[in-house]
Each structure stands twice: as structure tokens, then as C-alpha cells.
Amino acid sequence: MNIAMAADGMILNAFPLGAGHHESAWRHRLAPAYAAEADPEHFIGLAKIAERGKFHSFFLADLLYLNEYVSVNSLQYIEPITTLAAISQHTSRIGLVATISTAFFPPYHLARIISGLDSVSGGRFGWNIVTSSQDAEAQNFGIETLPDHDLRYETAADYTRTVLDLLEAWEDDALVRDQRSGLYADVTKIDFGPKGHGKFHVAGPLNLAPSPQRRPALFQAGRSSAGVDFAGRFADAVFSVQKTFDSSAEFRHQLREKARAHGRSPDDINLLPGVWPFIGSTEREAQQLFEELEELVLPAQVADFIAYFTGLDLTDHGFDEPLPPLPDGAFQGQIGRYTKIQKLVAQGHDTLRKLQKAFGSTRGHQYLVGTPEQIAASMADWFRRGAVDGFAVQAPILPHGLEQFVDHIVPELQKLGVFREDYPAEQQTLRSALRGSAQPASIST
Ligand SMILES: Cc1cc2nc3c(=O)[nH]c(=O)nc-3n(C[C@H](O)[C@H](O)[C@H](O)COP(=O)(O)O)c2cc1C
Structure with missing residues (x-):
């Protein structure tokens, strides 16, 4: 499927995770000696590297629990809201994206945090x-x-609309602050009506005049039909797991059609699949890095991510023992990756060892092993032929892999004419940096 490539060049989003995305990163010789996962200085440093590379955004994932696989896995998650607030003071151009669940914060509380x-x-x-x-x-x-x-997505839509309504309650010129007349705010320009959708009821309005963007850039990831519908309705950018060109091109097409069905322009939505670059000055060196990391993987680490994506209890499960039956219809976790694993098991990859090879320690993401020229050429090809709007760069080891990406791959992408040389001269909001997403009026909430 060939859809026109986006005119303004590819979007790059840095997606760091602790000492690196690879399960074994924290044990590798190139990993930092400190506990990177919860070290704010580490993340401030990474954001600065990404900004040096002219990345559009820097994204922090989040999970809200700990299990006993922490015995082998670096499962700490630094808190995104406070960390990004700190990072904002050490950067000036890069977008800062926090993962925040729709399940736990009251909408008014979240609207204030977003505004802040x-x-x-x-x-x-x-x-x-x-x-x-x-x-x-x-x-x-x-x-x-x-x-x-599916009910989670339905509730998430009501929740998101409620938060956005709170952020939209003040018109741009509602704050008057005329010291002479004593008029602080024009109340005819603030919506004092009750807010809320579905089960959410908020008196409103927000007690803050609009922030620079008013409505933040909205990111999302979801492959189920409810997930894609949510993305088509709200998302400016979509994270995704795409291993082949065809599946990515098809998914981008699907997202663009979904945006259109929700009354938006297809250009308002940007697909940014994950890419794991294993970079070497020769192909052999890159392959060696990949193999070193894979060899360090412990069976319990594979059990951890397969249990996470299938809901199976794999405590003490042997590496070569056939998996117990998958829960099928009863599974209520992330559907996209569950379906991928289900297919692999049906094809005979039915032990943890086989799944490590087939699904990979890259958790299903595309990985590119090679020289900067090879990796940049592949990324440029996907972009030029319309399979992606950009990528979420998931370096296997941090800061090492992000530094290498910025110093060696970004210049190649620039040479190929698919990535910008610099930030635009004028300061931009994140939403306008994501191109077509600059017109909030076109989005039906
Ligand atoms: C690249 C990527 C990053 C994600 N990051 C998070 C995260 O930080 N926290 C979280 O709770 N879910 C995260 N998710 C899960 C998604 O939000 C979503 O639940 C998942 O893709 C399942 O959606 P689906 O059931 O529609 O496929 C991520 C998914 C992907 C693909």
C-alpha cells in the first residue's frame, strides 16, 4: 500500500526506558554503573541528547505496579510527571510526553497537572x-x-473528553487583568457550566487560564478495534509494534481512515512504530552487540514479558516446557501483542525459548542491526513509501544507543533528506510540531 509520504520529513520520538529497552541492558558492559531506571539526572541527560538530535519528542512510559520478576528485571519506572517537569527546565525545544492512565486520577486533578x-x-x-x-x-x-x-476504552473516551473540556473552558481572551478598571476576568468568556461525560461529573471550570497549548498533544497506542477507534478519534500520534513494512503501511492506512471517519483530516494522525537500532561501525560489530545482549537474557525475563502479554502464570515454568493453553476470549490485557503471541504459538513457537527467538526480547518491535547507513536507509525507505510518519526510537542500551543514534544515524537521515536539519527558527508547540495536528477545531471530542 502506497500512501504519500508526509511533506515535512519524519517525526522522531525518543522512547527511553531505564538502562535501555533490552531486557539484559542493565547487565551489559556498556550500561551505566548506576540504577538508571529511577535516576532523574540520567533522564535529563537523555532528553538533552535527543534535543541535540532535533527529535520532536521525548516520551516516558509508565506502569503502576511491581511484581516479583524484579528479582531479575530492572522494573523500576521513574515517575513521568515530576521527571518531565524537571526535564522541561533543562531543555527548550523538544516535546515532553508523559504516560498517564485514565483509570485512577480524577479528571479535574489531571487537567490541572496537564495545564501545569x-x-x-x-x-x-x-x-x-x-x-x-x-x-x-x-x-x-x-x-x-x-x-x-472494550469498556476501559469507552470509559477512557468519556474521561479524555471531560479533561479536554476542562482545559477548553476559558476563551483565549477571558483573562483581562485590567489594573485600572479592576476587571480581572470576563466571566462571559469562561464556561461555568457543569462538565462531564459518562460517569464523570465535574462542576468546573478549571481555575487556571489556558496554558500555551491549552490542549496537549495526545499520544496513544492500541491495536484492537476499540484501540484504533480511540486513536482515530483523539490521537495526534500513535505508538505501535510493527515488524514488517506491509503491516505498518496497512495500519497507517487504517488509522488515517479512522481519523477521517471521526471528521478529522487523515494528516492529523501520525503513526510512530517502535524501532530498536543495534548500531555498529560494521555489520559484524552490530550483530555482536545484538548477540551479547540476547545471550544475557535469563529464562525468568522471558517468562516475565510473556506472562505480561498473555496473562499466563509462568512462575517456575521451564524454558523448554510447552506453554499452558492461552486464555483466549478471557484475556483482557493488551490485545495487540496477545494476538501476535497467539499466532506464534499456533505456528509451533510454543515454549519460552522458542518465543524468545520468534517474538524476541524486543517485545515484538522491529529491530535493525547494522551500520548507521544501513539503518538510516531502512528507516528512510519505510518513511518514503508511506508505511510510517516517523519512529519511536527505542535504544537497546542507554545512554549509549541514543548517543550513537544522534551522532551517526540522524546525520544519515538528514543526508537522505528525510529528517530536518534543525528546529524551526520560531518556537513551536508540540502539537504544531506534529504538523497537521495544529487545528483543534477539526477534532470532534
Ligand atoms: C510502544 C507502546 C508503548 C506503550 N506504553 C505503555 C505504558 O507506558 N503504559 C501502559 O499502561 N501501557 C502502555 N502501552 C499499552 C497501550 O497503552 C495499550 O494498552 C496497548 O497497546 C493495548 O491496546 P490494544 O488492546 O488496543 O492493542 C504501550 C503500548 C505500546 C505499543
Whole structure:
């Protein structure tokens, strides 16, 4: 499928995770000696590297529980809201995207947090909207089980609309602040009516005049039909797991059609699949890095991510023992990757060892092993032929892999004419940096 390539060049989003995305990163010789996962200085440093590389955005994932696989996995998640507030003071151009669940914060509280982050960053804030998918997360908030998958998305839509309505309650010129007349705000330009959709009821309005963007850039990831519908309705950018060109091109087409069905322009939505670059000055060196990391993987680490994406209890499960039957219709977690694993198991990849090879320690994401020229050529090809709008760069080891990407791959992408040389001269909000997404009026909430 060939859809026109986006005119303004590819979007690059840095997606860091602790000492790196690879399960073994924290144990590798190139990993930092400190516990990177919860070290704000580490993340401030990474954001500065990404900004040096002219990245559009810097994204922090989040999960809200801990399990006993922490015995082998670096499962700490630094808190995105506070960390990005700190990062905003050490960067000036890059967008800052926080993962925040729709399941736990009251909407008024979240609207204030979003407004605050957008203000301290000068209009660079993005919200990665997740519904949360693990009961273990809910149990940290006094909830025994999460609602079923599709209901979670339905509730997330009501929640998101409520938060956005709160952020939209003040017109641009509502704050008058005329010291002579004593008129502080024009109340005819503030919507004092009650806000809320579905089960959410908020008196409103927000007690803050609009932040620079007012409405943040909205990010999302979801492959199920409810997930794609949500993305088509709200998302400016979509994270995704895409291993082949065809599946990515097809998914981009699907997202663009969904945006159109929701009354938006297809150009308002940007597909940014994950890419894991294993970079070497020769192909052999890159392959060696990949193999070193793979060899360090422990069976319990594979059990951890397969259990996460299937809901199976794999405690003490042998590496070569056939998997227990998958829960099928009863599974209520992330559907996209569950379906991929289900297909692999049906094709005979039915042990943890086989799944490590077939699904990979890259958690299903595309990985590119090679020289900067080879990796840049492949990324440029996907972009030019309309399979992506850009990429979420998931370096296997950090900061090493992001530094290498910025120093060696970004210049190649620039040479190929698919990535910008610099930030635009004029300061931009994150939403306008994501091109077509600059017109909030075109989005039906
Ligand atoms: C690249 C990527 C990053 C994600 N990051 C998070 C995250 O930080 N926190 C979270 O709760 N879910 C995260 N998710 C899960 C999604 O929000 C969503 O729940 C998932 O893709 C399942 O959606 P689906 O059931 O529609 O396929 C991520 C998914 C992808 C593909």
C-alpha cells in the first residue's frame, strides 16, 4: 500500500526506558554503573541528547505496579510527571510526553497537572493516554479488577473528553487583568457550566487560564478495534509494534481512515512504530552487540514479558516446557501483542525459548542491526513509501544507543533528506510540531 509520504520529513520520538529497552541492558558492559531506571539526572541527560538530535519528542512510559520478576528485571519506572517537569527546565525545544492512565486520577486533578506541565514546558507537553491493562495496577488503587478491555476504552473516551473540556473552558481572551478598571476576568468568556461525560461529573471550570497549548498533544497506542477507534478519534500520534513494512503501511492506512471517519483530516494522525537500532561501525560489530545482549537474557525475563502479554502464570515454568493453553476470549490485557503471541504459538513457537527467538526480547518491535547507513536507509525507505510518519526510537542500551543514534544515524537521515536539519527558527508547540495536528477545531471530542 502506497500512501504519500508526509511533506515535512519524519517525526522522531525518543522512547527511553531505564538502562535501555533490552531486557539484559542493565547487565551489559556498556550500561551505566548506576540504577538508571529511577535516576532523574540520567533522564535529563537523555532528553538533552535527543534535543541535540532535533527529535520532536521525548516520551516516558509508565506502569503502576511491581511484581516479583524484579528479582531479575530492572522494573523500576521513574515517575513521568515530576521527571518531565524537571526535564522541561533543562531543555527548550523538544516535546515532553508523559504516560498517564485514565483509570485512577480524577479528571479535574489531571487537567490541572496537564495545564501545569504545558505551562512549565512552554507548550511542549504531550499526554500518552493509556487505560492501564493489569489488575495488579488497579489493586494499588483499591480496585480489585479493571473493567473489561472494550469498556476501559469507552470509559477512557468519556474521561479524555471531560479533561479536554476542562482545559477548553476559558476563551483565549477571558483573562483581562485590567489594573485600572479592576476587571480581572470576563466571566462571559469562561464556561461555568457543569462538565462531564459518562460517569464523570465535574462542576468546573478549571481555575487556571489556558496554558500555551491549552490542549496537549495526545499520544496513544492500541491495536484492537476499540484501540484504533480511540486513536482515530483523539490521537495526534500513535505508538505501535510493527515488524514488517506491509503491516505498518496497512495500519497507517487504517488509522488515517479512522481519523477521517471521526471528521478529522487523515494528516492529523501520525503513526510512530517502535524501532530498536543495534548500531555498529560494521555489520559484524552490530550483530555482536545484538548477540551479547540476547545471550544475557535469563529464562525468568522471558517468562516475565510473556506472562505480561498473555496473562499466563509462568512462575517456575521451564524454558523448554510447552506453554499452558492461552486464555483466549478471557484475556483482557493488551490485545495487540496477545494476538501476535497467539499466532506464534499456533505456528509451533510454543515454549519460552522458542518465543524468545520468534517474538524476541524486543517485545515484538522491529529491530535493525547494522551500520548507521544501513539503518538510516531502512528507516528512510519505510518513511518514503508511506508505511510510517516517523519512529519511536527505542535504544537497546542507554545512554549509549541514543548517543550513537544522534551522532551517526540522524546525520544519515538528514543526508537522505528525510529528517530536518534543525528546529524551526520560531518556537513551536508540540502539537504544531506534529504538523497537521495544529487545528483543534477539526477534532470532534
Ligand atoms: C510502544 C507502546 C508503548 C506503550 N506504553 C505503555 C505504558 O507506558 N503504559 C501502559 O499502561 N501501557 C502502555 N502501552 C499499552 C497501550 O497503552 C495499550 O494498552 C496497548 O497497546 C493495548 O491496546 P490494544 O488492546 O488496543 O492493542 C504501550 C503500548 C505500546 C505499543
